[in-house]
Amino acid sequence: MATEIVMPKFGMSMNEGTIAEWLKKEGDDIKKGEPVVTVSSDKITNEVEAPADGQMLKITAAEDETLAVGQVIAYMGEPGEQITESPAAAEETASAAPEPAEAAAEEPAISREINHAPQAESRVRVSPAAKKLASAHGISVETIEGTGPKGRITKKDVEALIETDETEDGASRPQNEPASANPSLDTTQVTAVKGMRKVIADRMQESLQESAQLTLMRKADVTGLLQMQKQANAELEQNGEAKTMTLTAFIAKAAVLALQKHPAANASFQEGMLYRYDHVHLGVAAALTEGLVVPVIFHAEAKSVREIGESIRVLGHGARENQLASEDMHGSTFTITNVGGTGVEYFTPILNTPEAAILGVGAVQDGVQFHEGIPMERKLLPLSLTFDHRALDGEPAGRFLAELTGILENPHRLFF
Missing domain, CATH: 3.30.559.10 (Chloramphenicol acetyltransferase-like domain)
Known part of the structure; x- marks a missing residue:
């Protein structure tokens, strides 16, 4: 039976945590005690370790997503092992991410192949961080091949595409933006605000607004x-x-x-x-x-x-x-x-x-x-x-x- 990885409780007052970054992806082989994801809460960012040896079968929580303590965020086990979600987890998954009728057909528990065909904009699965980074570089998410759960586009997918563009073209810049006479000025580093940085940003803004x-x-x-x-x-x-x-x-x-x-x-x-x-x-x-x-x-x-x-x-x-x-x-x-x-x-x-x-x-x-x-x-x-x-x-x-x-x-x- 697949092993659940749940949102941990790092302190007595912690009720929920936010997925900061997945360190492993579906299909990766993992050793017990190896870090699989980082979670942030109350300015603390901690790594969550694998509870057993096995393979990452399914990731059910996206980066930047906030979940209650004890809620399932992933499953791991033997390759091809069937995943049996608890009724509560299945209900939460269904309510959090409803699928269109034509996509409701039964899928295998673990998909080893990802269909990279372009999708309509409304159907593209993309993390907020990836979407923001793609937008900053003038990249349409429809052109990106996602490697995340169910073909979801991750920040790493966007970074890989940007790196490829830089290798082929010598520079990466938003579309329709003229190149600078100084190549060094064309380089822009865009980082998604998440984890501890996001907590601090939110609290500092709230402090100034509310006092x-x-x-x-x-x-x-x-x-x-x-x-x-x-x-x-x-x-x-x-x-x-x-x-x-x-x-x-x-x-x-x-x-x-x-x-x-x-x-x-x-x-x-x-x-x-x-x-x-x-x-x-x-x-x-x-x-x-x-x-x-x-x-x-x-x-x-x-x-x-x-x-x-x-x-x-x-x-x-x-x-x-x-x-x-x-x-x-x-x-x-x-x-x-x-x-x-x-x-x-x-x-x-x-x-x-x-x-x-x-x-x-x-x-x-x-x-x-x-x-x-x-x-x-x-x-x-x-x-x-x-x-x-x-x-x-x-x-x-x-x-x-x-x-x-x-x-x-x-x-x-x-x-x-």
Whole structure:
């Protein structure tokens, strides 16, 4: 009996997932444990492994399609093995993709031959990503031979055709578009937005559309804080500790202390209701190659600078290794995003909704400040606080930012 591959549950809060990319196609031989498809959910993209040895018999879910946890996405088994779909799966397949009457004739369970004859535009099976890529290159989908399930045209089919055109013609460009005098300007890379990138794109757009965002900016003199960080790391090294204290850990602790004194910034705006929190569940943005995730340090108010630093390190490693669960990235009450490593000073971070505020941290800058009329070289840290004006006004937002700056400029306050 064929083995079902189902939409997995990567975390307790995951209810559905989206097919990001099929790594195998129908007819491929697969070993147990070999990745067959990537699935995205809540900014997490994970590979789904084959549950057994066998052949990919049938793929029932298309790329970019969202399905409930536990729903069948493919079948694998021995070559020629009959597939018996559960009544629920058969009903879902029928309702999701109704066939014209003339195509309703009984088909064999597995088709080893694909009819590549051109079809009418309304009958062409094509994935959204493939259709978008073909359109960008001026290619009619009717001319493409699909290699996906039931002759479905995939993104790889379009890419193969584009590559062939480039080999034969020397360049690939949309129809009716004149060639540039500079051949290098004719090259266009078009990538379908899906997986983690699509989740981020949707959430960032929703954040800006559904909240009233405003950003306040100011500098903090962190000369003394950097000296404290340097001394702390020197002591750790003397004690044989391999782990060091990052500046982000100190900033995070300062933010937690400031939030406890100004809880108006430790809030969220949800469905017309304003929530203010006594606890601080701190989100710390982590940049990945594919995008951005925000793992959460729960009850950060109960942690020391060093404990917060260790949490940041562990969660950052988990994010880079794709080991975080959905629960690790839900429930934050305030977020910090640090782009100092890129050299950026000030910027306007976008709210991690429904949170009322987010703190942006830039790169430390060399500056000069006057103390009793004497110019002195100082290290200045740019801070950018974006807040939802529906939940927080400018004056209390400014007080929070002033409190945070005061703690950073008097780092002994981190320990009292």
